[in-house]
Amino acid sequence: MRKIEAKSICKKFDDLEVLKSIDMTVDEGEVVAIIGPSGGGKSTFLRCLNKLETINGGTIIIDGETLVSTDENGNVRYADNSSRIACRMGMVFQQFNLFPHMTVLENLMEAPVHVQKRNPAEVQKEAEALLEKVGLLDKRDQYPLRLSGGQQQRVAIARALCMKPDIMLFDEPTSSLDPELTGEVLKTMRNLAEDHMTMVVVTHEMGFAREVATKVLFMADGYIQEQGTPEEVFGNPKNERLKSFLKSILK
Amino acid sequence: MDYIISIIPQMLMGTVDTLRLFFITIVLAIPLGILLAFCRVSSFKLLRDVVAAYVYVLRGTPLMLQLLFVYFGLPFIPVIGIRLDDFPAAVLAFVLNYGAYFCEIFRAGLQAIPRGQFEAAKTLGMNYAQTMKRIILPQVFKIILPPVSNETITLVKDTSLIYVLAMNDLLRTTRNLVQRDFNIMPFVVAAVFYLVMSMILTYGFNKLEKHFARWD
Ligand SMILES: Nc1ncnc2c1ncn2[C@@H]1O[C@H](COP(=O)(O)OP(=O)(O)O)[C@@H](O)[C@H]1O
Numbered sequence A: 001m002r003k004i005e006a007k008s009i010c011k012k013f014d015d016l017e018v019l020k021s022i023d024m025t026v027d028e029g030e031v032v033a034i035i036g037p038s039g040g041g042k043s044t045f046l047r048c049l050n051k052l053e054t055i056n057g058g059t060i061i062i063d064g065e066t067l068v069s070t071d072e073n074g075n076v077r078y079a080d081n082s083s084r085i086a087c088r089m090g091m092v093f094q095q096f097n098l099f100p101h102m103t104v105l106e107n108l109m110e111a112p113v114h115v116q117k118r119n120p121a122e123v124q125k126e127a128e129a130l131l132e133k134v135g136l137l138d139k140r141d142q143y144p145l146r147l148s149g150g151q152q153q154r155v156a157i158a159r160a161l162c163m164k165p166d167i168m169l170f171d172e173p174t175s176s177l178d179p180e181l182t183g184e185v186l187k188t189m190r191n192l193a194e195d196h197m198t199m200v201v202v203t204h205e206m207g208f209a210r211e212v213a214t215k216v217l218f219m220a221d222g223y224i225q226e227q228g229t230p231e232e233v234f235g236n237p238k239n240e241r242l243k244s245f246l247k248s249i250l251k
Numbered sequence B: 001m002d003y004i005i006s007i008i009p010q011m012l013m014g015t016v017d018t019l020r021l022f023f024i025t026i027v028l029a030i031p032l033g034i035l036l037a038f039c040r041v042s043s044f045k046l047l048r049d050v051v052a053a054y055v056y057v058l059r060g061t062p063l064m065l066q067l068l069f070v071y072f073g074l075p076f077i078p079v080i081g082i083r084l085d086d087f088p089a090a091v092l093a094f095v096l097n098y099g100a101y102f103c104e105i106f107r108a109g110l111q112a113i114p115r116g117q118f119e120a121a122k123t124l125g126m127n128y129a130q131t132m133k134r135i136i137l138p139q140v141f142k143i144i145l146p147p148v149s150n151e152t153i154t155l156v157k158d159t160s161l162i163y164v165l166a167m168n169d170l171l172r173t174t175r176n177l178v179q180r181d182f183n184i185m186p187f188v189v190a191a192v193f194y195l196v197m198s199m200i201l202t203y204g205f206n207k208l209e210k211h212f213a214r215w216d
């Protein structure tokens, strides 16, 4: 089943055209890795998918429901329930963005209880199970700032999962971590992929993209310059920008 | 010593007026400041500019001048020219003035919250009110505690400005006693009274700061 369909996405910041025309489809259980030079619009694209940025043109369909569409005259229209559609996607940020005034458990339970209005006792059980899964159950009553970066990011992943999302978006989840801490976060993401979670991951971890992704997109200058399986993109790149990007990053 | 004990009841009476002004100002000026701060960061340019001008004027002129203006000047203004009694006039001037200071403190606090906090709340489906109440404001309160504590202690001392409206607050009561008895002891007692009030506030704010420090 098709989970995300993005067509001709265009995004400008004032005069700066960051996304010129981006197309992407993601099927259920796929893990899509987006790679590319910094400043190429990867974060912006991810943020357009869940409405952290509003687009200037194009269509986004999430799980069969239209989040936003553009008519022939170029008028962009967001669905009335676009916020509800958007939060079916969990998001993991480079900077974690945990709520510092809440304990780990409270971070996980906040939105399921106060937004989704689910039963607190049940949510707590699920939250604890998720913490167990990311290996942080013993930290449930700690405040986030007391944790290492890697632990904070795993809590952030668990917090997003606690909303029972259909899709998980990751924006460079390991880029602000010390090298020795990236492994634990990547392992958590690997487990998630093995559980068939649909994922879109912006990353500089080429090893992860190569081994875990089902599809790799190379984005630069506001376009998807090349896409394919990891074997195709890494083993037999065609686009010149991609070749030089891979050369620079694998050096 | 007997003299000191003999003047204490009167000075306590004066303190009541001082404290009344203090508490009413705090209770009204803090919400006013929060409201103004939200205007100050709103997307309405006109609203932002009006509040910025308000804050500029109220912080750029002496509180004493504002107090005199509200009490003596307002009646002369056409149309709204109302005459307020001394205490309401004092409350109005203090609330308007302290509202401006609290506005700036809250604004700085709001703007100190990283954008990622708003974004995380949004991706979790929280609406504006939920985000503010449950995520942003608790963090803002922690940040603004020290400057609010400063302002509050300044307010205790500023209440003595109502002296010029001939109200019998702690300071004026003190001066009356000094003049009546040719004794400067009331000054010393008044100083102790002000110090005790500041001390209680400092203690309270320290407790609050400790409470908020549990998460860093
Ligand atoms: N809020 C914004 N306002 C203006 N320009 C922005 C904003 N966000 C991103 N940009 C610009 O858009 C371009 C793409 O940024 P980004 O999507 O963060 O790239 P990437 O994630 O691939 O490094 C950059 O030139 C950046 O400066």
Ligand SMILES: [Mg+2]
Pocket: A042, A043, A044, A172
């Ligand atoms: Mg980025």
